[in-house]
Amino acid sequence: MMRAGPSQEEIRRHNLGTLLRYIHLHGPTSRTVLADRLGLNRSTIMALTAELTGAGLVREKLPSETGRAGRPSLVVRPESTRFYVLAFDVGVDRLAAARVGLGGVILDRREAVRERNGFDLDEVVATLAGFARQMLRKADADTVCVGAGAAFCGVVRRGDGLVRFGPNIGQTEVPFGAALTRELDLGMTVSVANDANLGALAEHQRGIGTRCQDLIYLHGDVGIGGGIIVGGRLLGGEGGYGGEVGHMVVNPRGRACGCGSAGCLEAEVGERALLSAAGREMSEDLIGRDAIRAIVDAAERGDVLARDALHRVGDWLGFGVSNLVNIFNPEMVIFGGILREIYLSSAAQVRSRLKTNTMAAAREGLRLRTSDLGDDATLVGAAELAFTEVLTNPLEVLTRAVAAG
Amino acid sequence: MPATPVLELRRLNKSFGPVQVLHDVSFSAEAGEVTALVGDNGAGKSTLVKCIGGIHPIDSGDYLFEGAPVHVNSPRDAAGLGVEIVYQDLALADNLDIVQNMFLGRERKRGLVLDEATMEEMAAKTLTGLSVRTVHSVRQQVSSLSGGQRQTVAIAKAVLWNSKVVVLDEPTAALGVAQTQQVLELVRRLADKGLAVVLISHNLNDVFAVSDRIAALYLGRMAAQVRTSDVTHAQVVELITSGRSGELGLANGDGLNGVKA
Numbered sequence: 001m002m003r004a005g006p007s008q009e010e011i012r013r014h015n016l017g018t019l020l021r022y023i024h025l026h027g028p029t030s031r032t033v034l035a036d037r038l039g040l041n042r043s044t045i046m047a048l049t050a051e052l053t054g055a056g057l058v059r060e061k062l063p064s065e066t067g068r069a070g071r072p073s074l075v076v077r078p079e080s081t082r083f084y085v086l087a088f089d090v091g092v093d094r095l096a097a098a099r100v101g102l103g104g105v106i107l108d109r110r111e112a113v114r115e116r117n118g119f120d121l122d123e124v125v126a127t128l129a130g131f132a133r134q135m136l137r138k139a140d141a142d143t144v145c146v147g148a149g150a151a152f153c154g155v156v157r158r159g160d161g162l163v164r165f166g167p168n169i170g171q172t173e174v175p176f177g178a179a180l181t182r183e184l185d186l187g188m189t190v191s192v193a194n195d196a197n198l199g200a201l202a203e204h205q206r207g208i209g210t211r212c213q214d215l216i217y218l219h220g221d222v223g224i225g226g227g228i229i230v231g232g233r234l235l236g237g238e239g240g241y242g243g244e245v246g247h248m249v250v251n252p253r254g255r256a257c258g259c260g261s262a263g264c265l266e267a268e269v270g271e272r273a274l275l276s277a278a279g280r281e282m283s284e285d286l287i288g289r290d291a292i293r294a295i296v297d298a299a300e301r302g303d304v305l306a307r308d309a310l311h312r313v314g315d316w317l318g319f320g321v322s323n324l325v326n327i328f329n330p331e332m333v334i335f336g337g338i339l340r341e342i343y344l345s346s347a348a349q350v351r352s353r354l355k356t357n358t359m360a361a362a363r364e365g366l367r368l369r370t371s372d373l374g375d376d377a378t379l380v381g382a383a384e385l386a387f388t389e390v391l392t393n394p395l396e397v398l399t400r401a402v403a404a405g
Numbered sequence: 406m407p408a409t410p411v412l413e414l415r416r417l418n419k420s421f422g423p424v425q426v427l428h429d430v431s432f433s434a435e436a437g438e439v440t441a442l443v444g445d446n447g448a449g450k451s452t453l454v455k456c457i458g459g460i461h462p463i464d465s466g467d468y469l470f471e472g473a474p475v476h477v478n479s480p481r482d483a484a485g486l487g488v489e490i491v492y493q494d495l496a497l498a499d500n501l502d503i504v505q506n507m508f509l510g511r512e513r514k515r516g517l518v519l520d521e522a523t524m525e526e527m528a529a530k531t532l533t534g535l536s537v538r539t540v541h542s543v544r545q546q547v548s549s550l551s552g553g554q555r556q557t558v559a560i561a562k563a564v565l566w567n568s569k570v571v572v573l574d575e576p577t578a579a580l581g582v583a584q585t586q587q588v589l590e591l592v593r594r595l596a597d598k599g600l601a602v603v604l605i606s607h608n609l610n611d612v613f614a615v616s617d618r619i620a621a622l623y624l625g626r627m628a629a630q631v632r633t634s635d636v637t638h639a640q641v642v643e644l645i646t647s648g649r650s651g652e653l654g655l656a657n658g659d660g661l662n663g664v665k666a
Contacts, residue, residue: 208597297582344586347614352637363634370590372536 012048013393015040019048021391023058023078024103025205030063030073049076055398057083057102078103082143083398085386086135088128088150088180089195089379092116092168092222093288095124097131099139100383102146104206106376108135116222116287119169121179129183146401148188149386151195151378152176153221158240161192167258167266168222187404191385195219196336197243198381199371200227201234203334205384208372215332216324217371218245219378220339222288223258224266224320228328246270250319268316271338277309292338296345314346318353325358325366336371343370409472410435411601412457412488412570417466419452426452428625430466434570434601439592441612441633442605444622445645450605453622454572457603458490459483471569489563490572495555499548503540504528506547507562531565532557535594539587553584560591564600571595572603577611589615609641623648628655 006014018038023029029037035045052058060074080101089096093116098109110131114124128150136145154166154174161177177192184190200217209215213232219225226245228235235242246266247259254263255273267273271291275281278295286294298306321333335343343350347368354363371377390397410433419427427449434440444450455461456468459477468477470486477483483490497506504521507528513520528543537557540550547555556576563571573592577585593615596602606612612619613633620630621644628648636653643650 293582300582341586344589344614345582345610348610348612348638351613351633352639355635355637360635366634369593 013395015044015048016051016394017392019045019076020052020057020078020394023076024387024391027103028075028077030075031060032073034076049074052076052394055395057394057398080105081107081140083146083390084139084143085147085149085383085390086132086145086184086186086190087379087383087386088132088148088190089382090114090124090128090150090152090176091195091378092153095127095131096379097128097135098379098383099135100380100386102387104380104383108138109379110134119166119171119174121174121176125176125179125183128180132184144398144401145186145188146390146397147386147388148181148184148186148190149198149382149384149388150177150180150190150192151198151382151385152192153195153223153225155241155244156192156194158193158236161190163192164241165259170258188401191388193240193382193385194225194227194243195221195378195381196225196246197227197234197236198385199225199336199373199377200229200243200334200381201384202373202377202381203336203371204229204232206373206380207377208334208369209332212331214328214330215334216245216328216330217334217336217377218321218339220270220335220337220342222271224270224339228324228330230328245320245324248320248323250316250323265316265320269313269320269339269342273316274309274313274342277312278306279309289338289341292341296341299345310342310346311349313342314349315353317342317346318350319357321350321368322354322357325354325362329362331365332367332369334369334371336374336377340370340374343368408435410469411471412603413467413469413472414453414457415467415469417453417456417468418464419456419461420464426625427456430622430625430627432620432627432630434603435618436569436601437596437599438617439596439602439604439615440618440620440630441616442603442620442622443607443609443612443641443645447624448622448645449625450622451574454490454574454603454605457483457488457570457572459488484566484568487567487569488572489566489568489570491556491559491563491574491576493574493578495559497547497555497559500546502546503543503550503558506558507531507565511566527565528561531561534598535561535564535591537561537591551584552580553587556580556584556588557591560588560595564595568600570601570603572605574605575607576604577606577608585611609638612641613638621645621654623655626655629653 031045035042058076060076063072063075080103083102084099087098087100095114096111099107101107154163163174163176165172181190196219199219203209203217215229217227224246226243228243247264249263250265251263251268255267256262257264257267295306299310373380413433415431417430442450456463459480459482504525508524513524577588616633619633621628628644640650644654648655
């Protein structure tokens with residue numbers, strides 16, 4: 001039997017979610033503007049805001065000043081301090097957690113350095129859950145947690161948050177999502193996704209790419225991750241493993257990669273590649289961003305080895321970005337994590353490659369930018385992931401959360 | 406149809422006595438773009454900037470602002486149009502704080518007294534609008550700021566006045582790595598906010614990191630003004646050092662653009 005059109009109830013739920021999402025992403029907005037942006041009439045907007053206000057998700061206030069004649073339109077604001085999500089980030093070098101309010105306000109945060117030797121699931125989960133408990137204790141009694149999300153530096157299965165592969169932590173098949181959900185015991189599942197995918201989402205929704213529907217976010221940690229937004233949607237692929245641009249082969253005779261292949265973008269551009277090209281093999285005390293900065297600094301001071309290393313890495317980065325530009329024709333490519341530093345100090349190489357290796361039409365409207373959210377990109381993305389459900393179906397999720405809390 | 410450039414100079418000539426420094430130079434800067442001005446020492450970059458800023462009157466040629474011909478005979482004329490220039494020495498007063506520096510000579514008054522509250526709010530708003538997170542208080546003395554922070558304040562000062570064109574003369578010279586990168590991002594953000602930015606730099610990497618177009622001066626002539634995405638580093642080096650690169654640049658390498666001496 002053919003399914004009938006969406007029911008009244010479904011339409012109402014959809015509209016509630018759309019309105020709440022708009023307020024969540026754009027901040028306080030007047031009813032008039034909402035009606036205009038959402039393409040709904042004013043009485044529908046009024047009914048919807050009344051319902052969201054009733055649930056306590058938003059608050060309506062008269063604007064302080066309008067500077068215009070006539071009765072001012074009420075401004076709808078998100079209740080940022082009452083409704084929040086927990087966001088987590090597992091990077092190679094750090095563990096982070098935050099309590100993020102509706103509207104994207106970071107209310108509280110915790111961070112710890114992660115040692116690079118090995119990966120102990122129980123320890124990581126215990127640290128993150130510990131952070132969460134500290135932050136929950138500090139939260140007021142009438143506040144409600146409406147979701148939890150985590151960014152992980154590995155290949156993550158959609159649905160259950162199983163980390164299939166983490167080349168830079170040397171792990172396979174880690175049931176991270178299940179373990180964190182169990183340890184937190186909040187009566188809700190922790191959604192998990194690849195960190196660079198979430199970084200792309202964050203830059204698209206709250207960062208430098210808010211006006212772009214087609215963008216690629218490249219995240220440099222020890223490895224190179226990527227997130228591809230096409231037509232406003234994150235490219236996930238069949239199992240959610242899409243966008244792993246770090247494992248695009250740019251140099252078939254290149255360096256061995258942690259994934260088992262050779263000459264991957266990650267193997268030629270990542271932290272290890274740069275350090276080894278500059279003759280500075282991994283040392284205990286100088287890793288990550290500081291190590292990259294030291295090389296850029298040395299290059300500025302005339303260290304030819306450091307300069308050559310940056311040029312070489314910039315050149316490979318240029319090859320990688322060229323391939324992406326030819327395939328996806330993005331409006332913007334964003335460099336995040338340590339790729340920010342690498343791009344800014346080897347832009348001449350990157351862009352020379354782009355000129356040589358891309359089709360003029362594909363690069364015509366391209367803008368190369370550094371991340372606006374910086375080191376918070378992945379964490380902010382995790383928060384957005386955690387908000388997904390409540391923004392899809394506000395009232396039902398809220399009822400469930402209040403019951404669980 | 407391409408938009409009208411905010412700033413356009415056509416066939417500009419400038420001599421100091423018998424020395425002709427700029428020869429038929431055409432140059433334009435568009436809103437939302439960073440236009441890099443590059444050239445060897447003595448190529449005429451500083452003179453061109455001083456002509457834009459109204460410090461040097463031009464001998465001949467057209468100065469167009471938003472498509473209309475204008476006469477710019479003093480820095481005040483330039484500022485009146487919305488053209489701000491941030492010189493290398495920054496011209497900040499060490500003994501004053503950030504707000505006082507940003508409003509120096511253009512203080513806001515409420516009745517007879519200075520409107521400190523409004524000025525402070527505007528200064529803070531401008532810095533926040535540029536996502537400047539490195540400055541903690543707008544009441545900090547400029548003498549206590551680092552090189553990068555000073556550069557930031559000088560740039561913010563230029564933006565405060567609703568300027569349309571901001572010319573930055575070597576903004577990253579003498580800065581460390583981290584600060585250089587912050588200033589580059591700030592330069593990019595200015596253009597993304599809709600200003601026309603002209604960036605003068607010796608560092609081609611900086612130019613490639615943030616520019617949309619590159620204008621290369623060679624011995625007082627405009628060798629080429631090209632889209633950054635259409636050239637390689639090697640081509641720009643050639644334009645700077647010999648005035649041409651393949652099809653680009655002056656017709657013959659002597660900088661005479663086909664004119665026989």
